[in-house]
Every structure is written in C-alpha cells, then in structure tokens.
Amino acid sequence: MLESMMKTKLFAWVDRRTGAEAIIKSQLTEYPAPKNLNWMWVFGAIAMTVLVLQIVTGIFLAMYYKPSAMETLGGFSVAFDSVERIMRDVNFGWLLRYTHAVGASMFFLVVYIHMGRGMYYGSYKEPRELIWIMGVVILLIMQGAAFFGYLLPWGQMSFWGATVITNLFGAIPVLGDLIGQLLMGGFSVGDPTLNRFFSLHYLFPLLLVAIVAGHIHALHTVHSNNPDGIDLDQSDPNNVVMFHPYVTMKDAFAVSLFMMLYMYIVFFNPQMGGYFIEVDNYVPANNLQTPAHIAPVWYLTPWYTILRSFEVKLVGIAAMGASLAILFVFPFLDRSKVRSARYRPMYRGMVILFFIDVIVLGYCGHTATTETLKVVGQIATFYYFAFFIGLLFLPKIEKTKPLPEGV
Amino acid sequence: MTEQTDHSRRNFLYVAAGGLGAVAGGAAAIPFLGSMLPAADTLAAATTEFDVSTVVEGQLVVIVWQGKPVFITNRSDEMLTRLDGHDDNLKDVNSEAIEAVQAEWMDTPEKRKTRSINPRYLVVVASCTHLGCIPLYKPSAGRAEWGDSVPSDWVGGWHCPCHGSFYDLSARVINGSPAPHNLHVMPYKFISDSVVLIG
Amino acid sequence: MKLNTILLSLATAGMMLTSNVALASGGGHVLKHANVDVTNQEQLLRGLTVFSDVCMGCHSAKYITYKGLMAYPELGISRELADELRGEKPMMSGMITDLSPADATESYGKIPPDLSLIVPGRRGGVDYVYSLLTGYAHDHNEKVPDGNYNTYFPGNSIAMPDPLGWLDHDAEDTAELEQQAEDVSAFLAFIGDPHQNERRAMGKYVLGFLLLLTIVLFLLKKEVWKDVH
Numbered sequence: 001m002l003e004s005m006m007k008t009k010l011f012a013w014v015d016r017r018t019g020a021e022a023i024i025k026s027q028l029t030e031y032p033a034p035k036n037l038n039w040m041w042v043f044g045a046i047a048m049t050v051l052v053l054q055i056v057t058g059i060f061l062a063m064y065y066k067p068s069a070m071e072t073l074g075g076f077s078v079a080f081d082s083v084e085r086i087m088r089d090v091n092f093g094w095l096l097r098y099t100h101a102v103g104a105s106m107f108f109l110v111v112y113i114h115m116g117r118g119m120y121y122g123s124y125k126e127p128r129e130l131i132w133i134m135g136v137v138i139l140l141i142m143q144g145a146a147f148f149g150y151l152l153p154w155g156q157m158s159f160w161g162a163t164v165i166t167n168l169f170g171a172i173p174v175l176g177d178l179i180g181q182l183l184m185g186g187f188s189v190g191d192p193t194l195n196r197f198f199s200l201h202y203l204f205p206l207l208l209v210a211i212v213a214g215h216i217h218a219l220h221t222v223h224s225n226n227p228d229g230i231d232l233d234q235s236d237p238n239n240v241v242m243f244h245p246y247v248t249m250k251d252a253f254a255v256s257l258f259m260m261l262y263m264y265i266v267f268f269n270p271q272m273g274g275y276f277i278e279v280d281n282y283v284p285a286n287n288l289q290t291p292a293h294i295a296p297v298w299y300l301t302p303w304y305t306i307l308r309s310f311e312v313k314l315v316g317i318a319a320m321g322a323s324l325a326i327l328f329v330f331p332f333l334d335r336s337k338v339r340s341a342r343y344r345p346m347y348r349g350m351v352i353l354f355f356i357d358v359i360v361l362g363y364c365g366h367t368a369t370t371e372t373l374k375v376v377g378q379i380a381t382f383y384y385f386a387f388f389i390g391l392l393f394l395p396k397i398e399k400t401k402p403l404p405e406g407v
Numbered sequence: 408m409t410e411q412t413d414h415s416r417r418n419f420l421y422v423a424a425g426g427l428g429a430v431a432g433g434a435a436a437i438p439f440l441g442s443m444l445p446a447a448d449t450l451a452a453a454t455t456e457f458d459v460s461t462v463v464e465g466q467l468v469v470i471v472w473q474g475k476p477v478f479i480t481n482r483s484d485e486m487l488t489r490l491d492g493h494d495d496n497l498k499d500v501n502s503e504a505i506e507a508v509q510a511e512w513m514d515t516p517e518k519r520k521t522r523s524i525n526p527r528y529l530v531v532v533a534s535c536t537h538l539g540c541i542p543l544y545k546p547s548a549g550r551a552e553w554g555d556s557v558p559s560d561w562v563g564g565w566h567c568p569c570h571g572s573f574y575d576l577s578a579r580v581i582n583g584s585p586a587p588h589n590l591h592v593m594p595y596k597f598i599s600d601s602v603v604l605i606g
Numbered sequence: 607m608k609l610n611t612i613l614l615s616l617a618t619a620g621m622m623l624t625s626n627v628a629l630a631s632g633g634g635h636v637l638k639h640a641n642v643d644v645t646n647q648e649q650l651l652r653g654l655t656v657f658s659d660v661c662m663g664c665h666s667a668k669y670i671t672y673k674g675l676m677a678y679p680e681l682g683i684s685r686e687l688a689d690e691l692r693g694e695k696p697m698m699s700g701m702i703t704d705l706s707p708a709d710a711t712e713s714y715g716k717i718p719p720d721l722s723l724i725v726p727g728r729r730g731g732v733d734y735v736y737s738l739l740t741g742y743a744h745d746h747n748e749k750v751p752d753g754n755y756n757t758y759f760p761g762n763s764i765a766m767p768d769p770l771g772w773l774d775h776d777a778e779d780t781a782e783l784e785q786q787a788e789d790v791s792a793f794l795a796f797i798g799d800p801h802q803n804e805r806r807a808m809g810k811y812v813l814g815f816l817l818l819l820t821i822v823l824f825l826l827k828k829e830v831w832k833d834v835h
Binding site for chain 3: 035073074075076081084087088089094095098241245246249250252253256257259260263264266267268271274279280282283292
C-alpha cells in the first residue's frame with residue numbers, strides 16, 4: 001500500500017519539497033534491523049502504541065473532565081462528579097476511562113520490560129548511552145504524568161498520594177517550603193493544585209512525544225543492539241533484515257497480542273483487584289481523614305520502599321532521588337566491553353537478581369510495613385545500590401565468554 | 408509449484424490483516440466519536456415537564472427546553488377572540504410554510520388558528536425566526552400600553568426588539584415583519600390535565 | 607535459560623507475590639460470600655425495593671437519577687414505578703435521602719456515606735456489604751452497645767444501627783434476611799458500575815475479534831519470515 005502510494009504524483013510533489021521518500025526509506029521501510037532480534041525487542045513498539053492510546057483517550061476524556069475541587073452534594077467534588085458522569089452518562093465514557101486508567105499501568109509494565117531488556121542485553125552501552133539516558137528521562141516524565149493524573153479524580157488516594165509526595169519535596173532543605181508551595185499553589189493540596197496538575201498532566205505527554213522522537217532518532221543513528229550484543233555490519237544482508245515487512249509484521253503481531261491482554265483487563269477486570277484503580281479512590285477526597293492503608297500505585301512502589309527504608313526522612317528522600325539518578329550514570333558505571341549478559345556470566349546473575357530485587361521492592365512498598373518486611377525492604381534497597389556500585393569492579397573479575405562472529 | 412502458492416497465501420494474509428486492521432480502526436473510532444455525542448444526562452434533560460396551570464390567565468412564562476427558551480402563555484377567552492379578523496395581515500395563516508411551524512395535531516382549521524393542543528395554552532419556541540432574539544410579550548390590543556412601538560392596528564402578541572418583527576397571539580408572523588415564519592412549535596403532549604411534556 | 611523465560615517466570619512470581627487477595631477489611635474475619643447476580647432482573651428489583659425502603663431512610667445514591675434508573679435495561683422500570691419511588695422529587699434528581707445532614711449528625715454522629723460507589727469503594731466489595739448487613743452481633747466484651755457491634759466492620763463499632771434487624775432475629779427469618787441482604791448488595795454492586803453488563807458483553811466480541819486479528823498477524827509474520835535464514 002505504502003509502495004503504491006509512493007508512486008503517485010502527489011507524493012512526488014511532496015517529495016521534491018521534503019525529501020519524504022528518503023526519510024521513509026531510511027527510517028522505516030528499508031531501515032536495517034538485526035536479523036536475530038528476539039521477542040524482547042517488541043516492547044518499544046508496544047510502548048508507542050500505549051502512548052498513542054493514552055494521548056487519544058486523554059484528549060477525549062478532557063472534553064468532559066472538570067478540574068475543580070469545589071464541594072458538591074454528599075461530600076463529593078465537581079472533579080469527582082465529572083469522572084462519575086464520564087463513567088455513567090457519557091457514551092462509551094466508561095470504556096475511554098478504563099482504557100486510560102488501565103493504560104497507565106500497562107504503559108509502565110511495558111516500559112519496565114523494555115528497560116529490563118536493555119539492561120540484560122547491554123543496550124545501554126557504547127554507542128547507545130544517550131538512548132538509555134533519554135529513556136530514563138522518558139521514565140521520569142511518565143512518573144510525573146502518572147502522579148499528576150492520579151490526582152485528577154479527586155478521590156481519597158488521589159488526595160493523600162499527592163499530599164504525601166508534595167510533603168516529600170517539602171522536606172528538601174532550604175528550598176522545601178518554596179517547592180511545596182510551588183507544587184500546591186497553597187499550603188495544602190487543594191483546588192489550585194488540582195488545576196495545575198491537570199494542566200501539567202496534559203503537557204507532559206506532549207513532552208514525552210518529543211523525547212520519544214529523540215530516543216528513536218538516536219537509535220536509528222547508531223542502530224539497534226541485538227541479543228548477542230555484537231557490532232554488526234549494517235549493510236551485510238546476512239546480518240540484517242529490512243524493517244518492513246519483517247519487523248513491522250512482527251511488531252504488529254506483538255501489539256495485537258498485547259492488545260488482547262490489555263483489552264481483557266479493560267473489559268473484564270479494570271480495577272485489577274485494586275492494583276490498577278485503587279479501592280480507596282472510589283471514596284471522595286476528605287482532607288480530614290487519611291485512608292487506613294495508603295500506598296502508591298504499584299508502578300511507583302519500588303521507589304516508595306527505598307524511601308521508607310531509612311529512619312531519617314531526609315536520607316530516605318535522598319536515597320530515592322539517588323535510586324533514580326543512578327540510572328542516568330548506569331552506562332558509565334559498567335565499563336565491560338562485552339554487552340550482552342549471554343556472554344557475561346557474572347553480570348547475568350547480578351542483573352537477574354536485580355530484576356527480582358525490584359519486584360521485591362515493589363511488593364514491600366505496596367504492603368503495610370511489618371518488621372520483617374522492613375528488613376527485607378532494606379536488604380533489597382541495599383542490593384539495588386550494590387548492583388550499580390558492583391558494576392564498577394565487575395570488569396576486573398568477570399571472565400566473559402567468547403563472542404560469536406556474526407548472527 | 409510452491410513458489411506460486413506461497414505468494415497467493417502471503418497476499419491473502421496481507422489482505423486479511425489489512426482488512427481486519429481497517430475494521431479494528433473503524434471500530435475503535437466508534438467509542439471516541441460516540442463519546443462526543445450528547446451524554447445520557449444531556450439527553451434525559453432533552454425533555455421538560457411543566458405544569459401549565461401555574462401560569463396565570465393572560466400571563467406568559469418563559470421556560471428552558473434543551474437550553475432554549477420556550478413561551479408558555481395562558482390565553483383568556485377574550486384573547487382567543489383576537490385571533491380572528493386579521494388573517495389578511497398574516498404571512499402564513501395556517502402555519503403551512505415549513506415543517507417547523509406545524510404539528511401533527513394541527514388537523515382542524517380551529518387548531519391551525521390557535522396553534523395549540525389545548526386552545527388556552529400556547530407552547531412555542533421563543534426564538535424570533537428572523538435572527539433568534541426573544542420577542543417581547545405585548546398582549547393587549549392597540550397602542551395604549553405600548554406606544555408607537557407597535558402598529559396602530561395592533562391586535563396583541565409579540566414584538567421582537569431586535570429588528571421589529573411582530574407576531575399575533577398565536578405567534579403567527581404579521582406582514583411587513585423581517586421574520587419569515589411563525590414561531591416554531593416543538594413536539595409536546597399533555598401527560599395529565601395540566602402537565603405538558605415538552606420534547 | 608533465555609531472557610524470555612526468565613522474564614515470564616519473574617512476572618508470574620511477581621503476580622503471585624502481589625496478589626494477596628483483598629482480605630477482609632473487617633476485624634480480620636473472612637468475609638461471607640454473597641450470592642449475587644447483577645444480570646438478574648428480579649434480584650436487582652428486589653434489591654431496589656430494599657434500597658428505597660430501608661437504606662434511603664438515611665443514605666443517598668446521588669449518581670443514580672430516577673430517570674437514569676428507568677434507562678437501565680437490566681432493571682426495566684416503568685414510569686409508574688419511577689414516579690412511585692421519586693414521590694415529590696423531580697425525575698432528574700438523584701436518589702437522595704430525606705434525612706438532612708444536620709439531623710443525621712445529631713442522631714448518628716456522622717453523615718451516612720453515599721452508596722452510589724459503596725461496592726467498588728470498599729475492600730471485599732459486594733461480599734463486604736453483604737457481610738456487614740448480616741454481621742451484627744453481641745459484643746463479648748460488652749463495650750459496644752447492641753446494634754452498633756458488627757463483626758465485619760473495621761474496629762467493630764459501627765455508627766449504622768442494624769438496618770435489616772439481623773441481631774436477635776427469629777431463626778425462621780434467617781433465609782429471608784439473608785436474601786434481602788444479598789438482593790440489596792446486588793443492587794449496590796450494579797449501581798456501582800452500571801455499564802458492567804454491557805462492558806462484559808462487548809468485551810467478548812472485542813476479544814474474539816482481537817484473537818482473530820492476532821492469529822492472522824501471527825500467520826503473516828511466519829509467512830514473511832520464511833525467507834529469512
């Protein structure tokens with residue numbers, strides 16, 4: 001279809017003025033992709049799909065959503081009422097909202113796997129450091145967008161989640177109060193907070209699109225990594241396949257399979273037992289009563305555990321900041337010349353343990369603290385940092401396996 | 408020859424995938440566009456109930472239906488007599504010009520004159536058919552109450568302040584007005600002796 | 607072991623770890639199972655009757671208008687019944703109790719919560735509501751007065767007095783009271799997410815279609831990749 005479209009006069013007219021044909025060929029249809037990419041390489045395309053769905057559903061939801069904390073009958077608010085109106089009265093409103101709310105969780109799930117793949121196969125290493133760094137920026141913006149978005153329904157978890165996080169920033173020395181007021185537009189989370197969070201929630205995905213474009217541009221400049229983590233001659237047809245139809249069809253299948261899981265959750269289990277939409281968020285925000293059990297949504301819980309693992313509040317905040325900041329320098333901590341964990345026995349063990357570690361951190365952050373869990377969380381926090389620090393010394397002791405010549 | 412069959416199989420799969428993809432895209436558009444149509448509560452508010460017995464004889468009440476103003480007048484017997492005798496002066500005596508000014512129940516000359524189900528109660532859309540202003544209610548005949556804002560042979564009715572259209576007490580437009588048609592009637596019915604359901 | 611399998615097993619382990627099924631939010635008691643069916647018109651209508659006769663004495667369901675109630679095909683309510691239920695209230699009014707917030711505060715010490723979202727808004731959902739309605743008991747420690755002691759309420763001391771008369775009911779009434787509690791739980795589960803039946807019905811078609819699309823794309827992918835060696 002694309003080929004026949006590119007033969008038309010109209011396309012030729014556009015092409016003379018934009019060089020569209022060269023762009024399409026080099027970036028899409030004839031872009032070379034390593035032949036040996038496995039199924040772990042489909043999560044980028046899936047993440048793009050979810051991002052588009054989130055933006056589109058968000059635009060339509062914004063046609064009905066009203067960011068106002070003004071109280072209405074029965075202790076509800078204008079914002080909460082508008083969400084319920086979407087759920088009850090707007091045609092297909094329930095579908096749009098569930099797709100959007102579940103989509104947030106799915107986005108993180110996919111991006112976490114995408115990052116895990118990059119870590120396992122060494123996709124963050126030279127010459128792809130900047131791709132990784134842009135990816136971390138994407139993650140941070142996603143976390144911001146998710147945090148802002150979570151306030152919008154103005155339920156109990158919205159309100160208390162925002163209160164806890166803004167207080168976190170408030171604990172920063174010297175500037176804390178200023179930052180808190182800057183975020184909240186007042187002295188506690190209230191109507192001005194809701195308004196600015198809505199504005200930022202709409203802005204952040206646009207930033208995301210821009211950075212994703214940079215992420216992909218950088219990738220297409222240095223080309224994809226591969227499961228063996230070896231450098232490939234991109235012009236040798238023994239190494240690569242054309243992006244279209246090989247990768248496009250593979251991605252299309254993967255996206256379709258993913259959509260089945262996504263839509264299954266949307267249509268049959270949208271709350272996901274309180275993990276995707278929390279039970280307490282069906283209760284309107286009440287600034288005089290904190291819910292009995294308060295925890296962030298699952299995708300933020302690993303960082304929440306790191307925060308809670310330290311007795312001194314400020315240290316906890318610093319540790320949480322460091323746990324995200326360390327991701328930026330990750331490509332420079334690991335000096336090994338070999339990329340893929342397939343040929344790095346020690347790194348392989350470490351990184352698999354790291355994946356387990358993050359899940360343990362997530363579990364500890366979601367569950368109400370007990371003495372045991374607290375210790376478990378502290379050990380997991382220790383390993384989180386130990387993993388990165390250990391990488392500094394790894395090349396000295398690790399015996400890597402010989403790399404294959406080609407694919 | 409396998410090469411041959413392979414190709415037809417591949418083409419078939421391409422067409423099938425493309426077709427299903429198009430269906431998926433089309434189906435996905437339904438909830439998005441559907442969500443932009445009036446929501447259930449907006450539709451529910453598309454009908455309005457009103458108790459006409461609350462309108463004092465000779466008086467006018469303006470209510471809101473689908474966000475638009477609606478006139479409800481309680482016409483006295485004397486006012487009803489003033490519907491006769493000026494047919495020559497009306498653009499559309501029998502409300503036949505367009506769909507919006509007539510209704511199914513206007514099946515007798517009498518009903519075409521009173522333009523109402525119950526002769527006493529006139530229920531019409533309160534937007535001047537010229538450019539949508541709300542006409543002023545000037546029910547008494549002659550210039551005694553209204554000065555020279557109304558013609559000397561004024562039979563009582565409405566006067567649109569924007570561009571000077573005149574309507575009689577059945578909201579039929581009077582010759583010389585810029586308005587092209589009588590005030591529109593909307594679907595309504597009596598659900599009890601005195602309650603009308605508009606819409 | 608390939609990364610695929612590792613990730614898969616990690617994901618499974620993660621799910622098992624985190625799926626600590628929403629335990630009873632109550633005083634550690636496992637909730638009773640409520641036998642409800644939100645597609646059962648008779649049960650929903652019986653539940654509606656209990657709701658309007660008993661619950662609405664104090665509680666509202668502001669997101670459910672009388673007009674909206676008529677619009678749900680699951681209920682199939684006639685205009686006459688809607689008129690009977692609403693009394694003097696307009697059709698577009700929510701199901702609002704006649705008890706004023708001030709009177710409620712005076713009698714019960716707090717304003718009874720709106721019940722539109724009580725099922726999705728409580729851990730344990732419909733089972734919790736059912737257990738609560740049939741959970742009134744005598745306090746062994748005799749600290750909480752009869753009618754305010756509930757086995758399933760967090761902290762056991764509930765402001766809502768035994769609405770169905772569960773405490774000290776005659777043995778022969780047990781089945782009927784349980785039925786009432788289940789019916790009203792079903793109704794509350796329904797209004798908590800009134801498009802749920804439509805959603806599940808539509809979901810079957812969506813998933814069926816996606817399955818077909820996935821199969822075709824899988825075959826196409828295999829076909830295309832045939833010539834890569």
